Structures are given as C-alpha cells and as structure tokens.
Amino acid sequence: xxxxxxxxxxxxxxxxxWFVCLAAxxxxxxxxxxxxxxxxxxxxxxGLAHLASDRPAMAALFILAMLxxxxxxxxVVAPYLPxxxxxxxxxxxxxxxxxxxxxxxxxxxDVFSRVLFGGRISxxxxxxxxxxxxxxxxxxxxxxxxxxxxxxxxxMRVLDAALSIPRILLVMAVVAVARSITVPTLVLxxxxxxxxxxxxxxxxxxxxxxxxxxxxxxxxxxxxDREILxxxxxxxxxxxxIVAATLSLGNVIILEAALSYLGIGIRPPTPSWGxxxxxxxxxxxxxxxxxxxxxxxIVITVLAINTLGDALRDALDPRTVDGT
Amino acid sequence: xxxxxPPGGPLLSVRALTKRFAPRRALFGAGGGGVLAVDDxxxxxxxxxxxxxxxxxxxxxxxxxxxxLRLMEPDSGSVTFDGTEVLALAAEPLRALxxxxxxxxxxxxxxxxxxxxxxxxxxxGITIHRLAEGAAAEARVARLxxxxxxxxxxxxxxxxxFSGGQRQRIGIARALAVEPRFLICDEPVSSLDVSVxxxxxxxxxxxxxxxxxxxxxxxxxxxxxxxxxHRVAVMHRGRIVETGSSTELFAAPKAAYTKELLxxxxxxxx
Amino acid sequence: MTSPLLDVSELRTSFRTVxxxxxxxxxxxxxxxxxxxxxxxxxxxxxxxxxAxxxxxLIRPPxxxxxxxxxxxxxxxxxxxxxxxxxxxxxxxxxxxFQEPMTSLNPVLTVGAQVAEVVRVHAGASKAEAWRRAxxxxxxxxxxxxxxxxxxxxxxxxxxxxxxxxxxxxxxxxPALLIADEPTTALDVTTQAQILERLxxxxxxxxxxxxxxxxxxxxxxxxxxxxxxMYAGQIVEEAPVRELFAAPHHPYTKAxxxxxxxxxxxxxxxxxxxxxxxxxxxxxxxxxFRERCPRAFDRCAVEPPLYRIGSGHRSRCHLDAPGGAx
Numbered sequence: 001x002x003x004x005x006x007x008x009x010x011x012x013x014x015x016x017x018w019f020v021c022l023a024a025x026x027x028x029x030x031x032x033x034x035x036x037x038x039x040x041x042x043x044x045x046x047g048l049a050h051l052a053s054d055r056p057a058m059a060a061l062f063i064l065a066m067l068x069x070x071x072x073x074x075x076v077v078a079p080y081l082p083x084x085x086x087x088x089x090x091x092x093x094x095x096x097x098x099x100x101x102x103x104x105x106x107x108x109x110d111v112f113s114r115v116l117f118g119g120r121i122s123x124x125x126x127x128x129x130x131x132x133x134x135x136x137x138x139x140x141x142x143x144x145x146x147x148x149x150x151x152x153x154x155x156m157r158v159l160d161a162a163l164s165i166p167r168i169l170l171v172m173a174v175v176a177v178a179r180s181i182t183v184p185t186l187v188l189x190x191x192x193x194x195x196x197x198x199x200x201x202x203x204x205x206x207x208x209x210x211x212x213x214x215x216x217x218x219x220x221x222x223x224x225d226r227e228i229l230x231x232x233x234x235x236x237x238x239x240x241x242i243v244a245a246t247l248s249l250g251n252v253i254i255l256e257a258a259l260s261y262l263g264i265g266i267r268p269p270t271p272s273w274g275x276x277x278x279x280x281x282x283x284x285x286x287x288x289x290x291x292x293x294x295x296x297x298i299v300i301t302v303l304a305i306n307t308l309g310d311a312l313r314d315a316l317d318p319r320t321v322d323g324t
Numbered sequence: 325x326x327x328x329x330p331p332g333g334p335l336l337s338v339r340a341l342t343k344r345f346a347p348r349r350a351l352f353g354a355g356g357g358g359v360l361a362v363d364d365x366x367x368x369x370x371x372x373x374x375x376x377x378x379x380x381x382x383x384x385x386x387x388x389x390x391x392x393l394r395l396m397e398p399d400s401g402s403v404t405f406d407g408t409e410v411l412a413l414a415a416e417p418l419r420a421l422x423x424x425x426x427x428x429x430x431x432x433x434x435x436x437x438x439x440x441x442x443x444x445x446x447x448x449g450i451t452i453h454r455l456a457e458g459a460a461a462e463a464r465v466a467r468l469x470x471x472x473x474x475x476x477x478x479x480x481x482x483x484x485x486f487s488g489g490q491r492q493r494i495g496i497a498r499a500l501a502v503e504p505r506f507l508i509c510d511e512p513v514s515s516l517d518v519s520v521x522x523x524x525x526x527x528x529x530x531x532x533x534x535x536x537x538x539x540x541x542x543x544x545x546x547x548x549x550x551x552x553x554h555r556v557a558v559m560h561r562g563r564i565v566e567t568g569s570s571t572e573l574f575a576a577p578k579a580a581y582t583k584e585l586l587x588x589x590x591x592x593x594x
Numbered sequence: 595m596t597s598p599l600l601d602v603s604e605l606r607t608s609f610r611t612v613x614x615x616x617x618x619x620x621x622x623x624x625x626x627x628x629x630x631x632x633x634x635x636x637x638x639x640x641x642x643x644x645x646a647x648x649x650x651x652l653i654r655p656p657x658x659x660x661x662x663x664x665x666x667x668x669x670x671x672x673x674x675x676x677x678x679x680x681x682x683x684x685x686x687x688x689x690x691x692f693q694e695p696m697t698s699l700n701p702v703l704t705v706g707a708q709v710a711e712v713v714r715v716h717a718g719a720s721k722a723e724a725w726r727r728a729x730x731x732x733x734x735x736x737x738x739x740x741x742x743x744x745x746x747x748x749x750x751x752x753x754x755x756x757x758x759x760x761x762x763x764x765x766x767x768x769p770a771l772l773i774a775d776e777p778t779t780a781l782d783v784t785t786q787a788q789i790l791e792r793l794x795x796x797x798x799x800x801x802x803x804x805x806x807x808x809x810x811x812x813x814x815x816x817x818x819x820x821x822x823x824m825y826a827g828q829i830v831e832e833a834p835v836r837e838l839f840a841a842p843h844h845p846y847t848k849a850x851x852x853x854x855x856x857x858x859x860x861x862x863x864x865x866x867x868x869x870x871x872x873x874x875x876x877x878x879x880x881x882x883f884r885e886r887c888p889r890a891f892d893r894c895a896v897e898p899p900l901y902r903i904g905s906g907h908r909s910r911c912h913l914d915a916p917g918g919a920x
Contacts, residue, residue: 041482043439213435217495219395221449221502222422231448235439380782381753487870488638517637518809522853522864529863544783547812551855551864574857588787589857590812 017076021069028065029058047239050315057311060304067301071120078113083269085109093287103289105279115294118271123301125187125266126252132191134245137198142237144199145206146229152203163196168255175264186265190252198244205237239316246309250302257298273298333407334368335538336392336425336506341365341401343384343391361387362398363562371505374532374539376553376570378546378585384562385542389508392540393425394418405506423453426499430511432491436483442469442494443479449502468497472527489520493527500531508540513548525552546589550574558582598625599803600649600771601666607641607648609874610656616874618644618657620827626771626803631794633818633835634807635850639871640824642807646773649805650690651680668770686716689764693776695756699748705759706732706744709766716767731766732759736792754785761793768800775807790817811854815839820906823847826872826882829900833907843909845887881912889913 036049051057070077079101091108094100102111144155170193175181181189209215209232218228253273259265260274261281268275273294280290343362361384369375379385390396392403394410403410405425413421429435436445446465450456456464466476472493483491492512499507509528513521529552531537543549549556550570557567558579566579577583602624608617619641626632636642647653649665651672665672667688672680684690692698700708709728713719719727725744732740735758748756757777764772774793778786794817797804806818814821814835821838823831823846831844842848852865869886872878878885880895887894893912900908901915 040480041485042441043482213429213431214437216390216395217427217429217435217498218448220393220422220427221498222419222452223448224419224452227452231440232437236437380784518811518850519637519853519867522855522866525855526863526866546783547855547857550857551861584784586857588784590783590787590810590816591857 014077014079017073021066021073021077024069025062025066028061032058032061047312047315051311054311054315056307060307060311063300063304064308067119067304068123070116071123074116074120078110078116080110080113082114082117082271083109093283093290095287096289102293103287105276105287105290106283111276111290111293114271114276115273115297118273118276118294119297119301121183121266121270121272122253122256122274122298125183125190125256125272126249128187129190129194129252129256130245130249132187133194133248134198134241136191137195138202138234138237138241140195141199141202141204142206142229142233145203146210146225146233148207148210156203159196159199167193168258171255171259172262172264175259181265181267183266186256186259190256194248194252197248198241201240201244202237205240206233209233209236243309243313243316246305246312250305250309253298253302253305335371335373335406336369336540337402337404338368338392339366339402339404341388341391341398341403343387343396343398360562362391365401365559365562365564367557367564367567369506369538369540371538372532372536373555374541374553376549376556377540377542377559378544378549378556379559380544380585382561383559385559386510388559389427389510389540389542393422393427393508395427420453423449423502424504425506425508426502426504428492428495428499428507428509428512430514432488432495432515433483435495436491438483440482441479442474442481442483442486445483445494446479446497446501449498453502455502464501465497468501471500471531472497473523487520488516489523492516492524496524496527496531500535504537506538506540508542510542511544512541514543514545521548528552546574546585558585596628597669599628599630599668600626600805601664602645602649603664603666605645605648605663605665606660607644607653607657607663608660609658611875613875617660617877618827618874619648620877622824622827622829624822624829624832626805628770628803629797629801630820631797631804631806631818633814633821634805634824635809635811635814635821636824637809637850637871639826639873641827641874642824643775645824646690646775646805646807649773650684650688652684682716685712685764685769686767687769688771688773689767689769690773690775691757691760691764691777693779695753695760695780696748698760699756701748704745704747705751705756709744709759709762712763712766727766728762731762734796735762735765736788737762752785753781754789757781757785757789758792761789765796765800765802769802771803771805772797773805773807776809777806778813779808779810786813793817811839811851823850826877827874828882828910829908830883830910831908832900837904837907843903843907843914844883844911845889845913846883881910 032048033052036045036052038045085107087108092104092106094104096103100110100112102115105111105114140155144152171189174189178185214232215228218232223231256265256272257274257277260272261278263275263278265274266272268279276294277291280287284291341362342360342364344358344360346358365388367375377385377388387396391398394403398411405421408421410418410421443462443465446468447461450461450464465479469476469478474490474493474497478486483494486494512528513524516524525548528539532539541549541553553570555567556570556573557564558573558581559565560581566573566577566582573582574586577586602622605619605622606617607619608615622645634642634645644653648659649672651659653659659673663673667683672683675683699705706725706728709731710721710724713724713727714721729740729744732744737743737755737758748759751759761777778789781789790813793804796802806814808814818835821833821835822829823844825846831838831842831847838847839851842851849865849867853867855861855864867886872882880897881887881890884890884894898910898912900910902908903914
C-alpha cells in the first residue's frame with residue numbers, strides 16, 4: 001500500500017482526503033433530507049421533500065458531491081502527480097494494476113491521477129461556464145419578457161441570429177483566431193455562447209407571469225417595475241432556471257470534452273477528460289484503459305447530472321409546489 | 325396634493341370612458357375589427373357607497389375596473405378621484421394615489437404569489453409605500469389579518485394552505501393594508517362556495533361600515549349584487565344600459581336587457 | 595313501482611394520500627328512477643364529483659372504489675363488469691358533461707369531429723353517418739348553423755357554445771342517464787338559462803334521467819325533482835325538491851338555504867356557517883356537522899343514520915330521530 005503513495009508525501013493524508021470526499025457526498029444527501037424536514041410548508045421545502053424521496057436522484061447527488069470534493073481535493077487524493085513521468089521506457093502503457101488503478105499512458109503517467117486532475121478542470125470549467133451563461137440568460141430574458149413591445153422584439157431578433165450559429169462552430173472559430181486557449185478564456189467562451197436557450201425560456205415564463213393576476217395585484221399596490229421583477233417574477237422563474245442550469249451542465253461537460261479531444265480546448269499536458277481520451281484514442285485496441293476510464297468518468301458524471309436535473313424538475317414543478 | 329373635493333360631490337367620477345382593444349393583425353387577411361370593450365361609460369360613486377356593476381362575461385366590466393385604476397390605459401374619457409384627474413397623473417403621483425384605490429380579485433389563488441408567505445403578501449403594500457417598518461409593520465399585518473377574520477399565525481403560512489374563502493380574505497387584507505378609501509371588487513365571491521360567499525359578503529359589508537369604504541362591486545350574480553349594493557349599474561356590450569337604486573332596479577327594471585337578466589336568474593323556491 | 599335505473603348502494607371511494615387514506619365518499623346510497631331529474635348538491639370537498647366519477651368507474655389510482663360498494667345500472671352490476679363492457683356503457687348508456695368545456699374538448703379537432711367520434715366508437719358507424727348524426731345532435735342542442743359551424747375548433751366558440759358541444763357529445767348516443775357535473779357554473783346567467791331549458795326539453799324527448807351535480811341551489815330548485823344534499827362524504831338530506839326548500843330538516847341544509855341571497859328578499863346579514871368543511875383525511879367522529887351545528891347536543895357524538903321522515907324524505911340528524919330527539 002505504501003508503495004503507491006507518491007504524489008502525497010503522507011499516505012494517511014491521502015486516505016483522509018478520500019474519506020472527506022465520501023463524507024462530502026453523504027453531507028449533501030443529509031443536507032437535502034434535513035432541509036426537507038423543516039416545519040414550514042414553503043415551496044422550496046416541499047421541493048426538497050420531493051427530491052429527498054427520489055432514490056436515484058439522491059444517489060446521483062451523492063456521486064456529484066463526491067466528484068466535486070474530489071475535484072477540489074485532487075492534489076491531496078491523487079496517488080501520483082498527473083504529469084510525472086517516472087519511467088518512460090518500461091513504465092509506459094502498463095495495464096491497470098494495484099500500483100496504477102487505471103494503468104499508465106504512453107508517457108508512463110498514471111491515468112487515475114490524470115483523470116482526477118482532469119476532472120478538476122472539466123468540472124470547474126463547466127460549473128463556471130454554466131454560472132455565467134445562466135446569469136446572462138436570465139438577465140436578458142427577464143428584461144425582454146418584462147418590457148415586451150419593441151424592446152422585446154429587438155432583443156429576440158438578436159437572439160435568433162445568435163441561435164442560428166451552431167455553438168461548437170462558434171467556439172471553434174474563436175479558438176482559431178485566438179492564439180492560445182487558457183482556462184479562463186475557455187470558461188468565458190463557453191459561458192458567452194451558452195445563454196441563448198435560458199434567455200428564451202426565462203422570457204417566455206416572464207411574459208406569462210406578467211399577465212397573471214399576481215403581477216396586476218402588485219401593480220395595483222403601486223409597486224415599481226424593479227420591485228415587481230425582483231420580488232415576484234424572479235423567484236417564480238428561479239425553479240425553471242435551476243433545472244435548466246443543471247441540465248446544461250451535462251451538455252457543457254461534453255462540449256468541453258469534445259473540444260479538448262479535438263485539440264482546441266484544454267491543451268496537453270494539462271489533463272482534461274477530453275484530451276486524455278485523445279491521448280488514448282490511437283491505442284484503443286492495445287491500451288484500452290487510457291481512453292476507457294476518462295470516458296467512463298464523463299458518462300457517470302453526465303448521467304448523474306441528468307438524473308439529478310430530471311428529479312429537480314419534478315421536485316420544483318410548480319404544480320407539485322403549489323399543492324394543487 | 326389633490327384639489328379640494330366639492331362638498332357633497334362624489335368620491336369617484338367616471339365620464340365618457342372608452343377603451344377599444346386593437347384589432348388582431350392577422351397574417352392571412354380577415355383580422356377582426358377592434359373590440360369596443362368599454363363604450364362611453366359614465367358613473368359616480370359617493371364615499372361609503374356600494375355601486376354594483378352587473379353584466380355578462382365579455383360585457384366589459386373587468387376592463388372598466390382596470391381602466392378606472394389605470395392598470396390599463398383607456399382611450400378617452402376621464403376618471404376623477406376626490407377631485408384629482410387620475411388619467412392625467414404622472415408616474416409618481418399615480419403611485420401615491422394607488423393607496424386610495426385598491427382591487428380585490430376574482431380568483432384568490434391566482435392573485436397571491438405562491439412563493440410568498442401570507443405575511444409578506446399583506447405587508448407588500450406597507451413596504452412599497454413605506455408606511456411602517458420592522459416590528460411596526462408586523463403589528464399592522466397582525467391587525468389586518470385579525471380584521472378579516474384570520475389568525476395571526478396565518479402570516480407565516482403559504483397561500484396554498486388556505487381554503488378559497490380564506491385566500492379571498494388574504495386578498496382583502498392586502499388591499500386594506502394601504503388604507504384605501506375605494507375598493508373595486510371584481511367578482512370577489514364568484515368562485516367560492518355558497519356558505520363561504522356569505523362569509524365574505526358579510527365581511528365586506530362590515531368593513532364598509534367600519535372604514536367608510538366605497539365599493540365598485542362587479543358581479544354577474546344578481547342576488548348577491550342586490551344584497552350588497554346601494555345602487556346598481558347594468559352593463560351590456562361595453563355600455564351602461566341602466567342605473568338605479570338597488571331596490572328599484574330589481575323590482576321594476578326599465579331596460580330590456582335588465583329584464584332579460586332578471587328573467588334568467590334561477591330562484592330557489594321561497 | 596318500477597325498478598330504478600341506477601341504484602347506488604353503500605358506495606365508498608377512497609384515495610391513498612401521503613398521510614394515509616382519505617375517504618372522499620363514505621357510504622352513500624341512492625337511486626335514480628327512469629326519466630327522473632335528481633339534483634346532487636353540496637359544497638367543495640363534499641364528494642359529489644367523486645361520486646359521479648365512481649359511477650362511471652373513472653377513479654384511477656391512488657383512488658379506488660372500496661369493496662362492499664355496489665352500483666347497479668339497468669339491472670347490471672357496474673362494478674363487476676369487465677373494462678371492455680364498461681367502456682361500452684360509458685358514453686352510450688351513461689354520459690357525463692363536465693364543468694370546464696375548454697379543457698374537456700380537444701383543441702386540435704373540429705367540434706363536429708369530436709361528436710362524430712363518439713358515434714364511431716360506440717356504434718361503429720361510417721364517417722359519413724357519424725358526421726350526419728353529429729350535425730343532427732348539434733342542431734338538437736341549439737347549436738346555431740350546425741352544418742357549417744361543426745367545422746369550427748373549440749377556441750373559436752364562446753363558452754356557451756362549447757358547453758353545447760359537450761352536451762351534444764353526451765347525448766348523441768341517447769344515453770339513459772346523463773350526469774351533469776356543474777354544467778353551467780362557468781357560464782353567464784342568460785346562457786345558463788338557455789342551456790338548462792334546452793336540456794330539459796331534450797330530456798323529456800329522449801326519456802332520459804339526469805343527475806345534476808351543482809352547488810347552485812337556484813338551478814336545483816328550478817330543474818330537479820328530487821334533491822340529495824351531501825356533506826363530508828355523506829348524504830345528509832334527501833327530499834322532493836319543494837319539500838326540501840319549504841321545510842328543510844338537516845341543520846346544514848337549513849344553513850345552506852339561509853346563506854343564499856335571494857332576489858327580492860332583502861336581509862341585513864346573510865346567515866353563515868361558522869368553521870370550515872372538514873377534510874377527507876380526517877373525518878370527525880360522530881355527526882360530521884357537529885362542530886358547526888347550532889343545534890348540536892350530546893347524542894351527536896354518535897354518528898346519526900339516515901332517518902326516514904315522511905315519504906321520500908331522509909335526514910341524517912338525531913333531531914329527526916323517530917320518537918323525538920331524546
């Protein structure tokens with residue numbers, strides 16, 4: 001056991017790190033149950049209760065929370081440094097073993113550690129990009145939906161134009177022009193190309209909310225536009241936005257992986273699930289472990305995200321929330 | 325702020341109000357012509373008085389109510405509240421005037437934000453107009469809930485936990501929070517059960533007596549209107565076809581449409 | 595004494611809820627004779643709509659009709675019928691009209707097609723024959739210019755017209771029993787009067803029975819021959835219509851009648867019933883109206899049976915127990 005401790009000076013710290021990650025998963029699930037048990041009958045609490053009763057969703061949440069913790073604690077929990085090449089001559093292309101859980105690649109780097117560090121990059125890029133695109137999309141859609149009329153018309157035409165360009169081509173075009181792609185640039189790029197769908201959805205919902213009595217009531221009380229937007233419209237739009245954001249997280253992970261695979265996303269030697277697959281793709285038949293494990297990582301992550309997202313949609317569905 | 329009301333003059337005066345809905349711009353020819361929802365309507369309501377407005381769906385009653393409160397912009401005419409011309413006000417003075425005129429909705433569920441607690445809903449008007457803050461605001465909310473017959477514990481609960489009649493009371497409490505002098509009740513009991521209707525109608529009458537409120541009571545149920553209104557106006561296709569005191573109008577209707585409405589109303593056997 | 599068209603006996607329908615189960619209909623029994631109009635009156639939560647759905651076996655999980663219930667129609671036990679035969683009954687022998695015509699009609703089909711579909715499904719008629727019958731029935735319900743307007747879609751019609759379409763769909767197969775669940779609540783008073791008038795004429799012409807479910811006492815007074823009052827899942831009073839309004843026995847019926855404002859009768863305050871309707875997941879023990887009843891006394895802790903008072907008049911109140919309310 002001691003023999004595979006390399007990255008971390010102390011094996012017990014690494015084990016402790018793993019324990020913390022498992023605990024993070026458990027903590028997330030516990031938090032949902034705790035939130036669901038509160039006394040009030042508010043719509044959020046009932047949504048949590050619904051979520052808590054959905055077993056697959058709770059399993060997905062456990063996995064995702066653990067993955068997030070692994071991503072954060074990668075330097076502590078990874079057995080090797082991701083770019084360490086201890087023995088290029090005889091240590092490369094080793095199949096999975098106790099020393100190297102996922103085997104080694106052509107440069108004798110430990111695939112398991114690379115996958116862990118790659119996850120760090122992939123998850124961080126996806127989370128930040130989705131955060132950016134959600135904020136942009138919500139703001140744009142809310143403004144368009146709330147004001148309606150000509151402003152809405154103009155804003156939507158701009159949106160239609162933007163939507164007509166396939167996202168991946170847009171990203172590739174920008175990358176081709178730019179000299180290098182740093183992680184922040186990639187986040188910005190993915191975020192800025194991803195808000196269109198959200199804004200359409202938010203606009204539609206804001207438009208319909210605007211016609212409802214609850215908005216008329218607020219206006220009759222003398223509420224200003226921004227008060228109505230902030231106090232009534234946004235909270236009611238929030239649940240749709242959360243679901244959409246969760247589901248788009250999966251899409252962005254796949255998109256980033258695709259870009260990195262093509263060589264125009266994260267460039268080696270920085271590991272990202274996509275470029276690890278690229279490295280292993282030429283030796284698929286002989287050294288299958290190099291491409292399989294990062295691929296599995298993507299599949300499990302996206303599956304968990306989609307499961308959780310679907311469950312969130314059911315839990316936050318206005319119909320279950322309103323108790324009707 | 326407002327011109328002094330001529331003593332003895334009405335609290336609310338509507339003159340020649342007209343609202344036309346723009347024709348739908350149809351893509352393949354034949355778009356409908358604009359609908360004249362409110363056609364040259366004039367009426368008056370004195371302080372502390374209830375004017376009933378009856379008519380069928382599509383007659384323009386709701387549109388008239390919204391135009392009076394300027395939640396919709398009428399095309400022409402005037403609305404004078406306590407001497408002030410409502411349609412000529414700028415945004416800020418209009419907002420201040422909104423305190424005086426409030427609205428109670430037909431569907432108590434649709435008009436209450438399901439994500440806010442009852443306390444927050446009732447407090448909204450107080451917050452908007454800065455009438456009170458913090459504990460003083462909470463105290464006001466508690467008093468209002470009590471006044472409409474709800475317990476003060478209701479403030480921490482959510483609208484869906486209440487029955488239709490109770491939600492309607494919440495709506496009334498919200499309207500009263502800003503201390504209006506005039507309330508437009510737009511079919512406030514139509515979606516409620518019979519015994520609950522009676523509770524809400526009694527409540528509205530009690531509140532009128534206690535606070536000296538004037539009501540424009542819009543309904544399609546003639547017996548309810550006869551019970552609560554001092555005077556009644558009958559609306560048909562955007563026009564007022566008859567106005568009169570409640571007892572006279574129902575006992576001896578003059579307009580043909582009024583007679584038709586009365587004839588169609590189902591009556592329990594005495 | 596002819597056998598009844600519909601005989602409901604000890605019907606109990608319950609729904610599984612998060613907390614346990616809620617018995618929305620708790621042991622009701624009544625009959626409907628051929629060519630009779632029976633009004634079923636009650637407020638929200640009393641179980642009247644669930645009763646109608648139970649008769650048609652339209653209750654889906656988490657709801658279920660409990661064993662021990664019996665529904666006999668035209669001498670057949672409806673609850674024992676296989677689903678295929680029940681489907682032949684629904685729409686052809688027993689038809690139902692719902693409250694909200696806009697959500698009950700298919701927005702993408704023409705109204706004529708929807709009526710014709712009923713004929714095709716039940717009578718296996720050809721498209722042409724079904725359409726002919728559809729137009730004929732639309733005319734019978736007072737649908738204006740039926741041949742042309744049968745090609746309209748629901749959204750092009752007013753509420754009154756849509757409801758007429760619903761009624762045409764219900765009547766096209768000439769059922770023996772029509773269940774109308776709040777058929778005119780969403781309509782204006784003049785339209786309501788016209789539709790009810792038309793329905794009465796058709797009923798006489800087709801020798802049909804009607805179960806009229808409503809919370810509007812005025813409609814019941816004008817159209818029904820017999821009235822059943824429901825409260826908290828039970829029948830609390832049943833009587834011929836004149837008798838029910840002239841001399842109601844059960845305190846709930848009395849309170850209901852007193853709560854309705856009446857044209858020409860000016861009152862200072864409307865009578866109200868204090869408290870609220872109990873909820874189906876926690877029916878009170880004893881008489882369910884006890885908490886709200888002005889005349890409750892100690893015997894009310896025991897649930898009253900339906901006492902018989904006079905011919906055709908029953909009341910679930912100990913005050914009506916034979917021999918006095920001792």
